Amino acid sequence: MKTNLEHQQPFNFFDTQVLGHPAGLFVLFFTEMWERFSYYGMRAILVLFLVSSFGLGGWDWPREHALALYGTYTSLVYLTPILGGYLADKYMGYQKAVVIGAIIMTLGHASMALEFAHFFMYLGIALLIIGNGFFKPNITSIISELYQKHPDKKDGAYTIFYMGVNAGAFLGILLCGYLGEKIGWSFGFGLAGIFMLFGMLQFYFARNIFGKAGLKPTKEEDESDEDKAAKLEFKGDKLNPFTFLDKLLIGIAVVLGLVWIINDPVSIIGNNSVLMFGETDLSTATALTALFAFLLVLFLRIIRYPAKVRDRMVAIIFFALFTVCFWTCFEQAGGSMTIFAKDYTDRIMAGNWYTVFLIANILITVVPIGIITWVLILLFKQTFKNYPIANITLGISFILIWGLVIWMINRDLNSSAYIANYEVVEKTMLDKNGKPLVDKEGSIKKEIIPITEDFELSVDDQVIQKEVTIIEPIDFKVGDKMKVIDVDKKGNFIYLNEATENRIREATEQGESTGIVNAEIKQIKENEIEIPATWFLILNSLFIIMFAPLFSKWWESKRNPSGAMKYGLGLILLGLGFAALAFGSLGIDQGAKVASVSIIWLILAYLFHTLGELCLSPVALSYISKLVPGRMIAMMFGIWYIAIAIGNKLAGTLGGQIDKITAEYSMTTFFLIFTLVPAALGLLAIVLNPLLKKLMHGVR
Structure with missing residues (x-):
């Protein structure tokens, strides 16, 4: 109807x-x-x-x-x-x-x-x-x-x-x-x-x-x-219908692949693997079987195509393998790199840097929204008469966006930095035999324990004053009391408003400590702001908007590199981004849970990653449309999505090893893995350029 x-x-x-x-x-x-x-x-x-x-x-x-x-x-x-x-x-x-x-x-x-x-x-x-x-x-x-x-x-x-x-x-x-x-x-x-x-x-x-x-x-x-048009170009080709074996292998790959992808977090988080049979864990075997079935059906189909089509599809398989590696590393952005921004990066901007950040943040926020709003007005002029409800809906959404942006800017401009004192107890750390632990220099290790509101002091406890900086849009005076809490047991304190304080008390079971610490304002500092950890993620979009026109002109020029060269350059640039993080992490102690690395290393990482993405991501689907006949594009797009899906899953799996690798080796080692692997594959892509150009049969 x-x-x-x-x-x-x-x-x-x-x-x-x-x-x-x-x-x-x-x-x-x-x-x-x-x-x-x-x-x-x-x-x-x-x-x-x-x-x-x-x-x-x-x-x-x-x-x-x-x-x-x-x-x-x-x-x-x-x-x-x-x-x-x-x-x-x-x-x-x-x-x-x-x-x-x-x-x-x-x-x-x-x-x-x-x-x-x-x-x-x-x-x-x-x-x-x-x-x-x-x-x-x-x-x-x-x-x-x-x-x-x-x-x-x-x-x-x-x-x-x-x-x-x-x-x-x-x-x-x-x-x-x-x-x-x-x-x-x-x-x-x-x-x-x-x-x-x-x-x-x-x-x-x-x-x-x-x-x-x-x-x-x-x-x-x-x-x-x-x-x-594609049929005319490939009119000599024979159709390649899916056989029963093809469909069976695809079914095996899909079922086993989905079981493994979903079972992975279930087994890690809930310790309840459906692939555990007795004492035998079949997770790895399941993943490998799914991958083997997928590769086998690709092989069986590719060999049935004429030579020219077969060669071009082999070239796509090479590109797909490079794509898996690229997204495995690139998608650290929403995972391990966000954790690095939150726990290991100095996000406090003070003095002149406070002013620089505020001005830059306002400009990179307001200017793009202003341009998009201008486009919106042009659209209104053309379509409002015919589609008023759609335009009103769109207009309301932008009013809300502008309201949120103005509120955010005002909140940042009115944020104040307070230095507050709180009390801690210093205790000697003991081993399992009750003897004091000693560090590499021979000094006795001390444990610093914040005195919470429900902490019971003993006669031997040594109380020490510590300082914490709280940045919030709140109005306090010197001598005022505030409540703070260590959010991750790593010394990262935040201010508790009444609503958050009540939620913590409700979430605390009887007999457990709330973790709430009483603090007193000792000094008010102006011109300080804390950058949200998620702010660094906007750099990717910002850099794409800045550099995409330049890359587009490059691809249209006489110096337009081949597909393999673009892939190689993209992977090498991706590796350089992680090299910046590896270098910036040199001062982080082995096993450290917090640090204060300069934000410049994250900015450089996102810059190189974006340049790598511009070399690889936008051109990938273009090559598929050029390399295969139209009747096979849907299948090859499917393969491409599978390659990206595998890359994303591996990104979460490898990124989840950040604590283990940092504890056993260092944070630099963790990022070096993501430096060396894509850089090596990038060089391999460049070396294979003559072979891939031959397989592509003149497609550029």
Whole structure:
């Protein structure tokens, strides 16, 4: 049954122009922007929430547990689009799939906002994975269909769309991260859901602007012009239908792969592996069997193709292997690198650096939002008359964005730094035999224990005054009392407002210590601010916006390097980013849980990582479309998503070893692993360049 909206006569997609492109492209731009806002906003705070102490709203998980769940989540969001794209292609159409996916993701974010209950958090993650499967592949498919007869404009359209992706990521990390860290995790998760809802409503009420593009496919419309052109190019090729053995191997790979991906965090977090039979753990065997079945079906299919197609698909397999390595390292951003920013980086800006950071932060926040708002006004002029509800929805979302940004800037400008004294007890550390422990220099080791409000002093206790700096938008005077708490038992104290204090008391079981410490203001310092740990994640989007035009010109010039050279350069730049972190970590003691490394190393890391991404990520899908016939693109895109999913899962698994490697070796060793492996593979890609060029048969 069709609604009245669906019976309306849509105007020609190319009739209305915004910045030289149809207004409908910008409907997709803003829809994708809000979806990326929600995804990256939630991703920015997920690991921090999981490792945050229970009394402060987190789950107080070990880092390995948090990163295991993070890896499974980020891997599955790249697997479900394979199924979602298939269902949209064959049954529901792209438009309906986008709406369904957006609704499911909105419900997922709403569920995660109820983070006090484990069930709702897991349900929310599951809904996000499912919803992303419907949304992610199909909104880009609408662009492809709309520009089918305008291939000369397609590159520009995808460039604009890609800017929407980065704008959404930038705003989501900035605002969800700030709210989650500064106010409460549920506010960050909830904000992600609000803007996902705005994106869905805007798309739904403006969907007629796309005409028939993305509606339920008919048999006559199943084959695109690109598919027909590809058939002409490869007219001598024989079709390669899936045999029973192919389907069986795919089924084995899918089932075993999913079991392993989901079982991994379950076994680590809940110590309840479904792959444990008696004393034998079959986790590794399951993963290897799934991988073997996947590689075998690839081999069996590739050898049945003609030589030219076979060679090109072998080249794609090489690129896929490099892609797995790239994303394994790159996706440390939301995991181990965020932990490094939180616990090992000096995020306090004081004096002149306070002023520099505030000005820079205001500029990099306000200027992009101002530009996007200008684009929004141009879109209003073209579409408000025909789609008022969609435009009003979009307008409300931007009013909310501006309100949040102004509130955030005002909060930072009014934050004050207070030096407060609190009392601790110094006790001699004893071994199991009751003898004092001695360090390498021969000095007796001392343990510093904060005196909490329920601490019972003994006659022999030696009380010492310690200082802590608290940065908050609160008004205190010298001599005022405040309550603070060590959030991670590592000396990281935060101020407790009344609501947080009450939550901690409610969460503390009878007989246990609340951990609340009484402190007294001794000095007020001006011009200090603490950068949120999630703030560093916005650098990726910022650098992409800055450097993407330069790389685009490079790729269009006579000096455009080959695919293998781009991959090699991208992997080497990625390794250089981790080299900066490895060098910056040289002063961190073995096994240390906290440190104060300069922020310059994280900034350099994100700069090199982004440059590497620009070399590799945007060109990857382009090569698939060029190297294989249209009838095989869907399958190869599926392989590509699987490669990225494997990389994301390995990112969580390897990132979860940060504590073990740091304790046994050092933080520098941990980052050196991510330096040497991609750099070596990058050099290998460059060495293999002649072979890969030969396999690609002239495709550049």
